[in-house]
Amino acid sequence: MGFGHLGQAAALDSGHLGGAVLDVFRHEPLDTRSPLWDHPRITITPHAASEASREDHARYIADVIAQCERGQRPALLYDTARGY
Incomplete structure (x- = not known):
């Protein structure tokens, strides 16, 4: 996806996207405070794609x-x- 983390969550929340599997982040590891960890439609994999x-x-x-x-x-x- 070409937009930032907040854009990904917003696209999911609005129904524009049904789900996301995220593997690579600009800054790794992903901050433990990121809302992406708890989003019900996001699966985060350990940079293993x-x-x-x-x-x-x-x-x-x-x-x-x-x-x-x-x-x-x-x-x-x-x-x-x-x-x-």
């Missing part, structure tokens, strides 16, 4: 295993301190 093929998923998993075997931290590991 993807259109990767099975081959891409398999390659990613193999890369993560290799990073762990080398004692490295996987590049896209969930960071509880950051909230995503």
Whole structure:
């Protein structure tokens, strides 16, 4: 959507949109005080949207295993301190 968070909620409240699944925000993690968290027609996912093929998923998993075997931290590991 090309409009800000408040515009998204307003479009849902007015009935212009029936629902929204939001995955990426300009500032992440999304502020815990954001009204989007509690909106009944909004689902927020943890910045995990993807259109990767099975081959891409398999390659990613193999890369993560290799990073762990080398004692490295996987590049896209969930960071509880950051909230995503």
